[in-house]
Amino acid sequence: MRFIVTILIMMFVIVFAGDGTIDIANSGMDFLEKQNGIIMENMVNLKTPGYREVKITSVSNPRDKTVLYSYSHVFNPGPFINSGKNLDFALEDKGFFMVRDNLGKILFTRDGRFEINENRQLVTVSGKFIVLDINRASISIPEYKTVKADNKGNLYDSDNNQIGQLGVFDVDDYKLLKSVNHVFFYIDDSMSGAVHDADSYNVKQGFYENSNVDYSRLMIKLSDTNKYNANTQLIQTRMKMLDTAIEIVNKN
Numbered sequence: 001m002r003f004i005v006t007i008l009i010m011m012f013v014i015v016f017a018g019d020g021t022i023d024i025a026n027s028g029m030d031f032l033e034k035q036n037g038i039i040m041e042n043m044v045n046l047k048t049p050g051y052r053e054v055k056i057t058s059v060s061n062p063r064d065k066t067v068l069y070s071y072s073h074v075f076n077p078g079p080f081i082n083s084g085k086n087l088d089f090a091l092e093d094k095g096f097f098m099v100r101d102n103l104g105k106i107l108f109t110r111d112g113r114f115e116i117n118e119n120r121q122l123v124t125v126s127g128k129f130i131v132l133d134i135n136r137a138s139i140s141i142p143e144y145k146t147v148k149a150d151n152k153g154n155l156y157d158s159d160n161n162q163i164g165q166l167g168v169f170d171v172d173d174y175k176l177l178k179s180v181n182h183v184f185f186y187i188d189d190s191m192s193g194a195v196h197d198a199d200s201y202n203v204k205q206g207f208y209e210n211s212n213v214d215y216s217r218l219m220i221k222l223s224d225t226n227k228y229n230a231n232t233q234l235i236q237t238r239m240k241m242l243d244t245a246i247e248i249v250n251k252n
Contacts, residue, residue, distance in 0.1 A: 045182065046213050050209055083113075089149065090204045093200050096185075109183055109184045170196060
């Protein structure tokens with residue numbers, strides 16, 4: 001009888017004291033699974049123009065030592081692709097093109113692939129959003145005219161008449177930027193004062209900016225499964241201990 005009581009005490013310790021360890025291991029596995037998911041999403045968008053790499057960061061919860069996580073974006077510039085198209089633009093240095101979506105919402109993007117819609121307005125290739133000028137108004141392109149641009153985004157027709165100027169804007173703190181699809185971003189209306197004209201930039205016509213995903217670094221992260229395997233083994237060990245204790249009690 002005393003032996004059975006001892007086993008029951010062991011079970012209590014395993015179940016209630018060990019649960020904390022299992023929770024920690026589970027939260028660690030959950031983070032690693034989400035991290036792998038983010039890595040795969042980044043890899044899928046390796047060739048998506050203007051895509052900003054998504055990053056997941058882990059933090060230990062001081063209360064129970066479980067793993068918490070948060071998402072952010074990497075805003076380093078991506079490589080430029082020479083398209084040769086006169087309505088493709090890339091931004092050297094910081095800054096974003098400002099566009100307006102179909103609901104009137106202001107968005108920011110580094111994807112400078114533009115075209116002309118049926119109203120002769122300059123719009124984005126992706127989403128057909130209205131491209132805004134330095135005064136946050138739409139840009140109209142004259143018919144049968146070839147567009148030329150200088151390094152500040154001033155647009156001219158083939159007769160050297162100025163059409164307008166591409167609006168290039170920046171944000172005080174990139175943490176304010178919220179993602180629509182990791183290519184287009186927005187900020188809350190209450191933080192609109194954080195948006196200002198970009199201080200230093202150059203516009204390159206005939207180029208667009210590709211995704212800034214670092215493929216080599218992601219492959220290294222994806223191949224590192226040691227942490228995931230360690231958490232899995234810990235949980236399996238705890239569960240085997242519990243099964244063994246139950247089996248002993250049942251036999252006695």
